[in-house]
C-alpha cells in the first residue's frame with residue numbers, strides 16, 4: 217500500500233493537477249472578429265422620430281436625449297446586445313453598425329431575415345461552451361461561470377438541468393459562435409427568410 221500512496225501523490229497531488237481540477241471547465245472563449253460592435257453615430261442629424269427606441273428589443277439599451285441644441289441617440293452598453301435593429305430602424309441614417317438582420321423590398325416582395333436555434337437534446341452534453349462563448353451572453357453577464365450557468369434569466373441561452381436552453385431568441389444575432397464552439401454538433405443556428413408579396417409595394 218505505501219507504493220500506491222506514493223504513486224497516487226506523484227501522479228495526482230501535483231500543483232498542475234490541483235490547479236486544473238479547480239479551474240473552470242470551460243475556458244474563456246474569444247469573441248470572433250466578425251461579431252459587430254455597438255451602434256455608433258454617423259453624424260447625420262437625429263430627427264427625434266424614436267424608431268430606434270421602438271425597434272430595440274433590449275430594455276434600457278437606447279434612449280434619445282437632447283444634448284446641447286440637438287437630439288441624439290445614446291447607447292447603454294451594459295444593456296445593448298448589438299443586434300443592429302436600431303440601425304436598420306432609423307430612417308435618417310443616424311446610427312451605423314454591421315448588418316446581419318435585414319429587410320429588403322424588391323419587386324412587390326418584402327424579404328425579412330431572422331434566426332433560429334435548434335438544440336438536439338440527445339447530443340447536448342450540457343458542457344456550457346455555447347452559453348459561455350455567446351457574445352450576447354458575455355455582454356449581459358460577463359461573470360458567467362463555466363458550465364453556462366448564470367444568475368440572470370436575461371441571457372440568450374444557458375444550461376439548465378444538464379441541457380442547453382434558449383431563453384431569449386430575439387437577442388440572437390446569428391453569429392454562429394455557439395455552433396462553432398459546441399464539441400458535439402448539438403446546436404445549430406439557421407437564418408430564416410420570409411417573403412411576403414404585396415402588389416401595392418414598390
Ligand code: SF4
Nearest residue numbers: 272296297299300302
Ligand atoms: S443594437 Fe439592438 S440592443 Fe443595441 S440599442 Fe440597437 S436595437 Fe437596442
Ligand code: SF4
Nearest residue numbers: 340341343344346398
Ligand atoms: S449545445 Fe453543445 S456546447 Fe451547448 S451545452 Fe450542449 S453540448 Fe455543450
Ligand code: SF4
Nearest residue numbers: 350388389391392394
Ligand atoms: S448565434 Fe449563438 S453565439 Fe451568436 S448570438 Fe446567437 S446564440 Fe449567441
